[in-house]
Amino acid sequence: MNLFQYVRPAEQKTAIAAVAAEPTARFLGGGTNLLDLMKRHIMQPEKLVDVTRLPLKGITQQGNIIRIGALTRNTEIAEDKTILQNLPLLAMAINAGASAQIRNMATTGGNLLQRTRCPYFYDTAMPCNKREPGTGCGALEGFNRMHAIFGFSDKCIAVNPSDMNVALRALDATVVVNGPKGERKIPIADFHRLPGDTPEKDTNLDKNELITAVTIPISPFSKNAYYLKVRDRNSYAFALVSVAAALNMDGNTIKEARLAMGGVAHKPWRLTDAETFLKSKTATEENFQQAAQIAFQGAKAFKHNQYKLKLGPNTIVQALSVASGLKSV
Amino acid sequence: MNEQEPFCPNESRRSFLKKSTVITAVALTPAAAINAANNHWDEHIAAAIENVSLSVEINGTRHTMDIDPRTSLLDLLRENLHLTGTKKGCDYGQCGACTVHVNGERVLSCLTLAATTDGSKVTTIEGLANGDELHPMQAAFIKHDGFQCGYCTPGQIMSAVACIREGHASSRDQIREYMSGNICRCGAYPNIVDAIEEVQKGGQKV
Structure with missing residues (x-):
């Protein structure tokens, strides 16, 4: 690891100024992704600004909005009574990710900012436009079993590995950030980016901006929600595909549906066309299969991830079947 | 946790070092010191400034x-x-x-x-142990042969103790899920689960 300066300011303003003062400075949260990348010389900040003791922890409810402080650890969210009661989908998604140790360390802000990445990003002997812009993409013609089927470019076909982000996308979260120019709110849909010609940028957060909170509206989806993650082993592995399904039901009729996927794109992927189709439909396997076909229009696979074109729709159907109560887990 | 102890580098030490003749050669700012270290010019100088x-x-x-x-x-x-x-x-x-x-x-x-x-x-x-008296989880790992080479064992045991304290050891499936962050290359998993289950059921204070 290259040498860096470590500072731990007591105030948010000082922390933001400390990052703004150095071109390569970074905020340090749980460090579970950043330190890993620093050890491999993939990220080489010259200054780390430890924000973990800033007063940005905790979960509060104001009216119809739940606010999660950016430094709230993943475990705290997954076990919080307010979350379990109102947003069980979020707890399910978080518990499907990483390991108990990593969930104890990882912060909400840090999880949002974990790098969209693939094995070629880690392999410094291979080209990667995300790691070194302009060098090419090793995965395009390489071993691309884990890679994207939606929204990719010829510059990058990596997927965002976060489970939490998929639930936040389905639940229409907002990311609250603070920076040298003041506070702003970024809808989750606009927070992460597609790779386009600049895969080195995962998000639309400015370098000097600090995530301070995530807000989520309490939805009528809480009772009929399910997060289904399919992976190579039963626990502690990235998704091959995952589906966050949430339904607002009136008896057997779907008033409104929310669907998002992980493991398929550079950002958490919302399935709006399928949601529109499901509105006012009856919860039947036939309707769910049709929704899944609609969701996968435009999906395109590479040499080694053809299986996702079948696994994806099947996972959507299964997630919807469990969420609606049509099937048990 | 100690919440309110900001750490900022010792400015007076840095100012002193800035003035010293050894260092003026590298026109010292923190970034310059780091560059110096990263280029192996004089790691000792940079390290002295940036220690925590x-x-x-x-x-x-x-x-x-x-x-x-x-x-x-x-x-x-x-x-x-x-x-x-x-x-x-x-x-x-x-x-x-x-x-x-x-x-x-x-x-x-x-x-x-x-x-x-x-x-x-x-x-x-x-x-974990109380003097020569093993922690119940250590004793259970020995009793159930919860290891072969033993390299992962300290991590397994620390995780296993936390698993019970967190209330995540109510079934074998739950134990497996909440122990998934500890890999055992020898594959002692069934015995590790046996050990944790026994300690959990025994109700001893962990």
């Missing part, structure tokens, strides 16, 4: 020292304090061999910067 002061309680004993900010909690334990019970497996957060408790919660010491534990209480495998 740390006071941390490990297994009941307080340690106060200055450390290189790059030091992971794992390296602090093993290299600086010679507490070699905590093992370095992958060093990238994938295997769980380095699991310790910080303020009562299990974390990966390889991905924890030691500097971030300032003011915290750390428990390692060395802090």
Whole structure:
């Protein structure tokens, strides 16, 4: 690891100024992704600004909005009574990710900012436009079993590995950030980016901006929600595909549906066309299969991830079947 | 956790170093010092400026020292304090061999910067037994043959104790799920689950 300066300011303003003062400075949260990348010389900040003791922890409810402080650890969210009661989908998604140790360390802000990445990003002997812009993409013609089927470019076909982000996308979260120019709110849909010609940028957060909170509206989806993650082993592995399904039901009729996927794109992927189709439909396997076909229009696979074109729709159907109560887990 | 102890580098020491003749040659700013170190010009100079002061309680004993900010909690334990019970497996957060408790919660010491534990209480495998009397989880691992080569065992045991304390050991499936961050290359998993299940059912204080 290259040498860096470590500072731990007591105030948010000082922390933001400390990052703004150095071109390569970074905020340090749980460090579970950043330190890993620093050890491999993939990220080489010259200054780390430890924000973990800033007063940005905790979960509060104001009216119809739940606010999660950016430094709230993943475990705290997954076990919080307010979350379990109102947003069980979020707890399910978080518990499907990483390991108990990593969930104890990882912060909400840090999880949002974990790098969209693939094995070629880690392999410094291979080209990667995300790691070194302009060098090419090793995965395009390489071993691309884990890679994207939606929204990719010829510059990058990596997927965002976060489970939490998929639930936040389905639940229409907002990311609250603070920076040298003041506070702003970024809808989750606009927070992460597609790779386009600049895969080195995962998000639309400015370098000097600090995530301070995530807000989520309490939805009528809480009772009929399910997060289904399919992976190579039963626990502690990235998704091959995952589906966050949430339904607002009136008896057997779907008033409104929310669907998002992980493991398929550079950002958490919302399935709006399928949601529109499901509105006012009856919860039947036939309707769910049709929704899944609609969701996968435009999906395109590479040499080694053809299986996702079948696994994806099947996972959507299964997630919807469990969420609606049509099937048990 | 000690919430309110900001750490900022010792400005007077830095000012002093800036003025010293050895250093004027590299037109010293913090960034320049780091560049100097990264280019191996004079790592000692840069390190002296950028060291971090740390006071941390490990297994009941307080340690106060200055450390290189790059030091992971794992390296602090093993290299600086010679507490070699905590093992370095992958060093990238994938295997769980380095699991310790910080303020009562299990974390990966390889991905924890030691500097971030300032003011915290750390428990390692060395802090689990009561003198010569093994912790119930240690005894259960021996009884059930919860290991073969033993390299992952300290991490498994620290994780297993936390697993019960968290209330995540109510069934074999739940134990497997909440122990998934600890990899055992020898494949002692069934016996590890047996050990945890027995301690959990025994109701002893862990």
